[in-house]
Amino acid sequence: MRLIFEKSISGKRGVRFPERDVPSACNIPDGLKRKNYAELPEVSELDTVRHFTQLSQHNMGVDTNFYPLGSCTMKYNPKICEEAVLYKGLADLHPLIPQLPDGNKLTQGALQVLYETSQFLSEITGMAEFTMQPLAGAHGELTGTMMIAAYHASRGQKRKKVIIPDSAHGTNPASAAIAGYEVVSVPSNAEGVIDLDEFKKALDKETAAVMLTCPNTLGLFNTQIKKIADKTHEAGGLMYYDGANLNAILGKIRPGDIGFDIVHVNLHKTFGTPHGGGGPGAGPVGVKKNLVEFLPISRVVKKTDGTYALEYNYPSSIGYIAPFYGNFGVILKAYIYILLLGQKGLTRVAENSVLNANYIMKKLEPYYHLPYMRTCMHEFVISAVKQKKNGVRAVDIAKRLMDFGFHAPTVYFPLIVEEAIMIEPTETESKQTLDKFIDIMIKIAKEADENPKITKTAPHNLGISRLDEVKAAREPKLRWTK
Amino acid sequence: MFPDELKYTKTHEWAKMEENTDVVIVGITDHAVKQLGDIAFLELPEAGNKIKKDSPFGAIESIKAVFDLTSPVTGEVIETNQQITDNLELLNTDPYEQGWMIKIKIENKNEFESLMNASVYEGFLNEKGEEH
Numbered sequence: 075m076r077l078i079f080e081k082s083i084s085g086k087r088g089v090r091f092p093e094r095d096v097p098s099a100c101n102i103p104d105g106l107k108r109k110n111y112a113e114l115p116e117v118s119e120l121d122t123v124r125h126f127t128q129l130s131q132h133n134m135g136v137d138t139n140f141y142p143l144g145s146c147t148m149k150y151n152p153k154i155c156e157e158a159v160l161y162k163g164l165a166d167l168h169p170l171i172p173q174l175p176d177g178n179k180l181t182q183g184a185l186q187v188l189y190e191t192s193q194f195l196s197e198i199t200g201m202a203e204f205t206m207q208p209l210a211g212a213h214g215e216l217t218g219t220m221m222i223a224a225y226h227a228s229r230g231q232k233r234k235k236v237i238i239p240d241s242a243h244g245t246n247p248a249s250a251a252i253a254g255y256e257v258v259s260v261p262s263n264a265e266g267v268i269d270l271d272e273f274k275k276a277l278d279k280e281t282a283a284v285m286l287t288c289p290n291t292l293g294l295f296n297t298q299i300k301k302i303a304d305k306t307h308e309a310g311g312l313m314y315y316d317g318a319n320l321n322a323i324l325g326k327i328r329p330g331d332i333g334f335d336i337v338h339v340n341l342h343k344t345f346g347t348p349h350g351g352g353g354p355g356a357g358p359v360g361v362k363k364n365l366v367e368f369l370p371i372s373r374v375v376k377k378t379d380g381t382y383a384l385e386y387n388y389p390s391s392i393g394y395i396a397p398f399y400g401n402f403g404v405i406l407k408a409y410i411y412i413l414l415l416g417q418k419g420l421t422r423v424a425e426n427s428v429l430n431a432n433y434i435m436k437k438l439e440p441y442y443h444l445p446y447m448r449t450c451m452h453e454f455v456i457s458a459v460k461q462k463k464n465g466v467r468a469v470d471i472a473k474r475l476m477d478f479g480f481h482a483p484t485v486y487f488p489l490i491v492e493e494a495i496m497i498e499p500t501e502t503e504s505k506q507t508l509d510k511f512i513d514i515m516i517k518i519a520k521e522a523d524e525n526p527k528i529t530k531t532a533p534h535n536l537g538i539s540r541l542d543e544v545k546a547a548r549e550p551k552l553r554w555t556k
Numbered sequence: 557m558f559p560d561e562l563k564y565t566k567t568h569e570w571a572k573m574e575e576n577t578d579v580v581i582v583g584i585t586d587h588a589v590k591q592l593g594d595i596a597f598l599e600l601p602e603a604g605n606k607i608k609k610d611s612p613f614g615a616i617e618s619i620k621a622v623f624d625l626t627s628p629v630t631g632e633v634i635e636t637n638q639q640i641t642d643n644l645e646l647l648n649t650d651p652y653e654q655g656w657m658i659k660i661k662i663e664n665k666n667e668f669e670s671l672m673n674a675s676v677y678e679g680f681l682n683e684k685g686e687e688h
Contacts, residue, residue, distance in 0.1 A: 244622075467593075469620075486620035492591075543619040547596030548644070 082115040144484035144496025147343035155407035169398040185382035189374045191409040200330020201360030207400040214338030214357030215249035221368040233282035239268040241488040266446040267296040281311040289451035291488040303333020320344045322452035325421030345408035356404040370395040426501035427452040437512045441519035453498035466522040468493040474532035478514045563671035567626040583656045592618040600636045631662035
């Protein structure tokens with residue numbers, strides 16, 4: 075498809091300005107005037123509409139295709155949530171109103187949404203209280219690590235290490251490092267979970283916290299989790315739960331009950347709000363009772379008369395971490411999602427997401443190498459090492475999947491699996507879709523054996539063939555030139 | 557398979573002692589380059605930086621992911637290879653000579669001596685079942 079700049083015809087117009095009825099004047103100083111023409115595309119209104127409509131048709135999203143992107147929980151985003159956020163009383167609310175004198179009275183509905191969503195999340199994760207402010211998962215991690223630092227500082231301690239397993243999301247070590255901690259990476263064992271002996275070696279009086287995803291990025295639940303939490307607490311450290319994989323345990327296990335002190339949840343994963351290009355996200359953070367005093371301000375409180383208000387007077391708080399109260403629209407969608415599903419529905423989310431992942435994994439087992447042979451949770455990792463013998467790699471399989479109308483899964487993550495392909499179907503896909511995906515994965519495995527060239531040169535059926543990713547990375551061309 | 561005159565780490569760096577000096581040259585092995593696939597970006601420390609054994613001294617980025625480069629020894633960086641940052645192909649074509657990354661003035665020669673030799677490194681890769 076051509077760029078809109080390439081569709082430009084000199085003299086074509088989309089809009090005509092009305093004739094000027096005042097004297098012309100231009101007081102822009104010479105130094106601020108542009109020296110060359112802006113060279114904006116000259117196209118008609120219809121050209122523009124067609125261009126962007128065609129672009130949108132090249133999009134691949136949950137609304138158009140199966141999207142098994144591991145670790146991202148690309149589930150269906152209920153449209154009723156999208157509709158509710160457009161209600162004028164919520165969409166047009168000015169964020170400063172609750173901060174005006176008596177402004178609370180005009181914003182009770184919105185404050186109630188923030189308050190009740192935080193209550194729901196506390197109940198779901200087993201925490202005492204939540205801040206709804208962090209604007210994404212990694213922002214939640216940073217907020218959490220800052221509270222960890224504040225907690226230790228309040229006890230007169232300056233611990234310097236955060237322990238993170240080698241299978242972790244890259245944001246975990248990044249957040250800990252930005253908060254000023256030294257990251258200690260602990261290897262995984264043959265079962266695919268953090269190695270307990272190596273963990274004990276790394277744990278000491280300098281350990282501020284342990285950051286874990288459970289189930290982890292291999293989709294495996296760590297059965298030693300209580301032991302890890304107990305050891306960490308004995309050493310005076312805190313347990314941080316990265317909620318990226320919360321979908322697998324909704325209604326089944328609460329991180330707070332298995333020893334975690336801090337949790338962030340990704341509303342855009344677990345609670346069905348749009349993701350990626352359809353974002354933004356939200357990463358609320360919950361804490362146990364002993365950390366509540368460090369939560370960011372403002373906090374939404376429910377007063378004895380049943381009304382809601384913003385409260386700022388918390389001297390030990392880590393302070394402001396986001397403009398206003400977080401991504402309110404996202405929080406509202408998650409609130410509706412939780413109300414739609416209820417306790418039973420959320421439990422079925424976990425059950426079906428785990429069932430769907432295990433179903434695909436079992437069906438693919440004869441065709442792809444499975445580095446960890448155990449029942450998985452909501453996602454699993456296969457390796458393309460069998461196919462690599464014919465020169466077909468994980469990236470080739472991912473590209474080939476697109477030929478058949480599937481979004482590519484996550485590849486080359488987690489780093490501890492060679493030629494990793496990480497598949498997360500989520501609970502919202504039907505058995506028919508899963509079966510179609512399985513058939514295509516098997517077809518690609520056979521193709522990689524019999525005619526690897528097809529796989530290695532995929533995609534063949536899209537509007538665009540394989541991009542030169544290396545050239546794009548080494549010599550990025552960020553501007554269009556004639 | 558791997559040059560005998562070099563020492564190796566479990567994180568796939570090689571190290572070479574410059575004759576009659578206390579300077580160690582560091583790069584990454586042919587195996588590491590193959591595993592990374594196409595390399596898109598390399599970040600090296602500046603001369604004068606102090607680095608610690610087993611701690612990251614830089615990062616290497618392929619189209620798959622970013623990986624830390626781990627220092628085999630403790631010391632001060634005295635020179636980095638400016639040739640490769642602009643010409644990453646050198647890592648593929650000549651990882652052990654033109655593909656060197658940094659020179660480190662070391663404090664403790666034992667650290668260097670205790671690294672794996674070529675046959676131990678090869679054994680380590682075989683044990684992990686990795687091709688090389």
